[in-house]
Amino acid sequence: xxxxxxxxxxxxxxxxxxxxxxxxxxxxxxxxxxxxxxxxxxxxxxxxxxxxxxxxxxxxxxxxxxxxxxxxxxxxxxxxxxxxxxxxxxxxxxxxxxxxxxxxxxxxxxxxx
Amino acid sequence: xxxxxxxxxxxxxxxxxxxxxxxxxxxxxxxxxxxxxxxxxxxxxxxxxxxxxxxxxxxxxxxxxxxxxxxxxxxxxxxxxxxxxxxxxxxxxxxxxxxxxxxxxxxxxxxxx
Numbered sequence: 001x002x003x004x005x006x007x008x009x010x011x012x013x014x015x016x017x018x019x020x021x022x023x024x025x026x027x028x029x030x031x032x033x034x035x036x037x038x039x040x041x042x043x044x045x046x047x048x049x050x051x052x053x054x055x056x057x058x059x060x061x062x063x064x065x066x067x068x069x070x071x072x073x074x075x076x077x078x079x080x081x082x083x084x085x086x087x088x089x090x091x092x093x094x095x096x097x098x099x100x101x102x103x104x105x106x107x108x109x110x111x112x113x
Numbered sequence: 114x115x116x117x118x119x120x121x122x123x124x125x126x127x128x129x130x131x132x133x134x135x136x137x138x139x140x141x142x143x144x145x146x147x148x149x150x151x152x153x154x155x156x157x158x159x160x161x162x163x164x165x166x167x168x169x170x171x172x173x174x175x176x177x178x179x180x181x182x183x184x185x186x187x188x189x190x191x192x193x194x195x196x197x198x199x200x201x202x203x204x205x206x207x208x209x210x211x212x213x214x215x216x217x218x219x220x221x222x223x224x225x226x
Contacts, residue, residue, distance in 0.1 A: 004156070035216075040122075040218060041218060042203060042216045042217055042218035042219050043157075043203065043216035044216075045213065045214075045215070048213065058213075059215075090156055090157065092156075092157075099162075100145050100147050100162050100164070100205075100207050100214065101147075101159045101162065102149075102157070102159065102214065103159075104156030104157040104158070105156050106154070106155055106156045107154075107155075107156055
């Protein structure tokens with residue numbers, strides 16, 4: 001069974017802390033994505049990557065960075081967490097050539113106090 | 114720029130009745146359209162997609178969607194609703210098959226027993 005695994009389901013951090021959200025996929029997919037999900041706003045794309053060591057900004061990259069050192073792993077980094085980054089974070093992957101079918105992890109709910 | 118709108122925050126349907134979840138889109142070219150579903154405390158799951166061809170697309174769990182170019186709509190439908198269909202449904206649009214997909218805000222579907 002194909003899987004996208006997000007390492008932490010629930011995290012509580014304090015303002016100013018550095019936060020790492022890890023995502024691993026076992027499908028050998030080239031493409032990986034980070035979204036955040038907020039009530040009434042749907043999913044918004046933060047960053048995505050089409051290859052190792054490659055990254056592109058999505059619609060809301062401010063306050064975030066990413067790392068893709070290996071094909072299967074895509075990390076989202078909050079350099080200095082703020083309360084407005086309290087959200088559900090969803091990682092997804094897809095194969096090439098793109099089909100529009102994204103495979104999502106179960107999400108990481110981050111609370112910043 | 115592409116965008117997608119889901120005009121209803123919530124839809125209530127009695128079990129056994131037909132259901133429709135509405136979606137309209139705006140793109141500058143030919144759209145790639147998708148529906149995803151999110152069950153409670155889970156990540157999103159792909160339901161169906163329209164790329165080209167027949168305007169009526171069939172997907173998982175008995176769902177289907179109709180692409181209407183003149184109305185720029187892609188409504189999700191099912192002939193007979195089940196209580197287990199209760200979930201959050203997202204319409205999404207992509208361009209150029211690059212998997213950079215824009216999601217709507219979501220519609221919560223409640224199927225009443």
